[in-house]
Amino acid sequence: MKISINRLKKYIALTETPDEIAALLTQSGLEVEGIEEFVSIPGALEGIVIGEVLTCEKHPDADKLSLTTVDIGADEPSQIVCGAPNVAAGQKVLVATVGATLYPMEGDSFSIKKAKIRGKVSEGMICAEDELGLGTSHDGIMVLDTDLPNGTPASELIPVTRDYVLEIGLTPNRADAASHLGVARDLKALLGRPLCIDQTPELEIEGGRKKIEVSVENAADCPRYAGIVISDLKIAPSPQWLQDFLRALDLEPINNVVDITNFILHDLGQPLHAFDADKISGDKIIVKKLSKDAKFITLDEKERKLSGEELMICDEEGGMCIGGIFGGKGSGVSDETTSIFLESAYFSPDVIRKGAQFHGLKTDASFRFERGTDPNMPVYALKKAVKLLQEIAGGKVSSEIIDLYPNPVADFEIEVEYGHINRLIGKKIEPSQVKSILEGLDIRVENQTELGFKAIVKPYRVDVIREADIIEEVLRIYGFQQVELSENLKTDYLAEHPLKDLNKLQYRLSELLGAQGYQEMITNSLTKPSYVEKSGFLDSMLNVEIYNKLSEDLGVMRQTLLFSGLEVLAHNINRRQTDLKFFEFGTIYQKGEEGYQEGRRLAIFHSGNRSAESWIEPAKPFGFADLYATVEQILEKLNIQIGEVEMMESSPFAYGLSLKLGTKQLGVIGLVDEKLLKLAEVRQEVWYADLDWDLLCKKASGLKRYQEISKFPEVRRDLSLVLDKSVSYDQVKQIAIKAGGKLLQRVGVFDVYQGDKIEEGKKAYALSFYLQDQENTLTDKVIDKTMSKLINGFQNEVGALIRM
Known part of the structure; x- marks a missing residue:
């Protein structure tokens, strides 16, 4: 779901940056998955200025080109070669200056450079409408009617809308937040600022009356149905502000009537549907179910067989719309439409959900109806839409508002105890603060005592029906981050979580590596002190020394698996086994301030060629990508995602990478420094990866994530x-x-x-x-x-x- 920051500011005063707003919403349960900048005109007309053509002559070496001088507000006029047939002296024009980037309606963007065209210098470009992304016309350059001085940025003449759009991953329970008003309600509670909501508009009948009779056969399927007739409409493109709003949300403007219904849906969360009033047979609308296997042609011109369970909006002749889901081809608004019946309803979520699933239709309207809309919103949304139709499409009200609402949906009444709030949240929150938070969310607090209170919740909050839901509302606004962790923190699980068998985990990886041609090695934990002294990257103060050492070559416990591995490589290379792939699970040892420390590591070595020479191709030596691919396979096997990756240009590597998992180092990988190879008497390149096996075991997950294979092409x-x-x-x-x-x-x-x-x-x-x-x-x-x-x-x- 996309939310415009500009539109949010119409509801609540916001001084925070988009990132700060996103963080607030995410902490409160509306997870912001991304932030996009929207610019109504690609490039925002940067580098485009108003200019005046001073002179215009034919290009001496090209019949279809003109040589012009243009005043763009600089010290000297600019010479520009122009190919437009309508260019002439005295015109005010739009000029792309040198360095500007143009985003045409068709084709790729390009930058303006100082160039020679048929031997004449050209210092810019006089632009046509399509070259600036303002329209499709390419008949000639744009000729302006303006008194603005030369050199004025084009954005002062042609307004450019800038906006930031939040992509919110809306969870199914938060149907109330599926609109700009819904998100603004959360910000009201989070920031403690008032909402600015327009008063309910008053409507008066202006034109000739037209009566549409409405009946609902089953009020349980459609608890509320409202509508009104608007006449004398002029179907036309919407004003720029409305088109920009829709495009920011990735919606394509269609015409003023349809665009207004889409605006209300995304602004207030109330779907509307416009029927061409002249196509309603018998001037009657009946909300009912049609028989199974009845045929109906939807707006996409597909013939669909009905299940008999979906709700249909019908006239005397048959279906006009699958209620709350998709319109019909025969009753929609067209360019010839002059009067409409505008529908605003509250449908049963169950009925809409079943119908949408049966037909495989997912629309913006069904998305909201099947989760639960606000039963108190239809008439307000209808009036807002009518006001816009009057302003934008010249419409006139031709009927009273029809509002069938026989059984109003009651508010939810929930008894809440303060003791339960404090127990479930894990922290005592003062009753006054609880009340302030709930009232900020439009939840009334009544019958307040020392023990608890009664919460009155409006029916648009379909997810707040129990005491635990009230407590969740308090917590998400109070802030999860404000609840301190106890020293004796513990968690209970309903399901059993067996302990990881680390031996099995190691065996699985050994099988994986063995299947790829690796040989496992097990080396001595005792090693030479000289490796530490001469390596340059190990600290001799951390050595764990052996008191009863058998020899000086086995005088300390190893701090790394690198040198014991290099010794194995040297042994094999000296016996003409030069193409090597080894791995080892081993323990390293260090002496710290808190005593001796051990850590388990996984070391991987590559050296020589990954494929031997043959008559088909020459030998191919191991490279960085070969070792990195192996590390990726290991992490994939353990269901671990790498975090940050940083370059390394220090020992033990000539060059390499440091892999991070959060703030912790997962391991290092790279080409071993030549001076370290000499210490172990290895005479060929060695690629080495050192992974923290303890961290891998801790983060490894045996759970596999599966998803249905997409039906749609890549x-x-x-x-x-x-x-x-x-x-x-x-x-x-x-x-x-x-x-x-x-x-x-x-x-x-x-x-x-x-x-x-x-x-x-x-x-x-x-x-x-x-x-x-x-x-x-x-x-x-x-x-x-x-x-x-x-x-x-x-x-x-x-x-x-x-x-x-």
């Missing part, structure tokens, strides 16, 4: 990035994960280039991005938008040059 898109050599692939990957969101399934590298074809100090990555939606087939628009986010992320965060 899409691949490729990009080539030119980057500074200092930028790591992990940085690029993290940017991609953040920008790609849920659609990005994985990232791959299929080429890396460093050489004389690109600038010195640079490298090029050829990356593949695999996109997939688990619920829908990806459209070109969605794919292009996702790729634009990726491109912007790479450009803004690591200064990447994109090569298509």
Whole structure:
């Protein structure tokens, strides 16, 4: 669910940054999964200024080009070569200055550079509508009617909407927060600030009356049904503010009537549906169920067989709409529509859920109805929509509001004890603070005593019906982070959680590594003191010395598995066994301030060639990627996700990586420094990984996560990035994960280039991005938008040059 920060500010005064608002909402249970910046015009017209064409002559070497001089407010006029047929002296125009980036309606973005065109210098570009992303016209340049001075930024003439949009992973129980008003209610309680909600508009009948009779056959399926007739409508595109609001939420504007219904749905959480009033047979609307296997054609022009259980909105001839789910083809608003019947209802969640599942339809309306909307909202939302129809579409009210609500839904009454609040939260919260929090959430506190009170909850909070729910509301606003952990903290589980068998865990990994051609080794825990003294990365003060040592070569306990492993490699290499893959589970020892310490490690060694030479291909030596792939397989087997990855250019490596898991180091991996190889008399390259086996065992999970294979196809898109050599692939990957969101399934590298074809100090990555939606087939628009986010992320965060 997407929420506009600009729209939230209409309900509550917000001075916090989008990140701060996201953190507040996440702490209170509305998890913000991402923040996107929305700009109504791509590029926000940066670098575009108002200019005046001073002179315009034919280009001496091109019949279809003009040579102009343009005043853009600089000390000297700019010479610009223009290909538009309508350019002329005296015009006010929009000019893209050198360095500006244009985002045309079609094709890729491009930057304006000072260039020579047919031998003449051109210092900018006079722009057409489509070149600026303002429309589709390419008949000629835009000619302005303005008195603004030359050099004025174009954004002062053409307003640019900037917004931040929160992506909230709404849990099924929080149906009340499926709107901007719902999110604003939580912020009201969190920040202690009042909401600014418009008063219920008053409506008066203006045009000729038109009566629509409404009947509901089963009030249990449709407890409330409201509607009104609006006439004299003029179907047209919506004003820019409304289009920008919808586009910020990834909705495509259609026309003013449909856009208003979508606005109300996302603003107030109340779905509306507009019927063409002239297409309602008999001027009657009947809310009922039709017979099983009856056929109905929906807006997407598909013929559907009804189950007989879905709620239908009908006229005298038959169905017009699957109630609360999807409209019908024959009764919808078209360009010829002049009057509508606007529906606003409260449907039974069970009926809507069954109908949506039967037809496999997931709409914004069904999403809300099947979770539970506010039964007190239909008439207010209807009046708000009518006011907008009057302002935007010229509509006139032609009937009274019809409101069938025979059995109003009562507020929930819940008895609450303070002792239960303090016991479940684990901290005593003062009654005055409890009351303040609940009233901030529009939950009334009545009959308050020393022991407890009665909570009166409005029916839009379908998830707050028990005492435990009230306590949860108090806790999420009070703040989980404010409840201190007890020294004797313990947890009880309903299910049994057997202890991990560490021997089995080690055996599973041994099988994994053995299947890939690794040999297991077991080496001596005693080692040479000289390794520590000469290595440069170990501390001799931490040595655990042996008092009754058998020899000086076995005088201390090892601090690392590296040197005992290198000795095994040297032994094999000296006997002409040069292509080696070893691993070892072993213990290391150190002396600390609190006594002796032990730690278990997993060491992996590569040396020599990963494939022998043959008539098909030459020998291929081991590389970093081979060892890193093995480490990834180990972590995948244990269900562990790597956190941060940092570069290392110090002992024991010539170069390598440090792998983090949260704040703790999971291990290191890299090419062993040549001076350390000499200590163990190893005469060829060695790749080495040292993993913290204790930490791996602690974080390992035996639980596998499965999900249904998507029915929808995967899409691949490729990009080539030119980057500074200092930028790591992990940085690029993290940017991609953040920008790609849920659609990005994985990232791959299929080429890396460093050489004389690109600038010195640079490298090029050829990356593949695999996109997939688990619920829908990806459209070109969605794919292009996702790729634009990726491109912007790479450009803004690591200064990447994109090569298509």
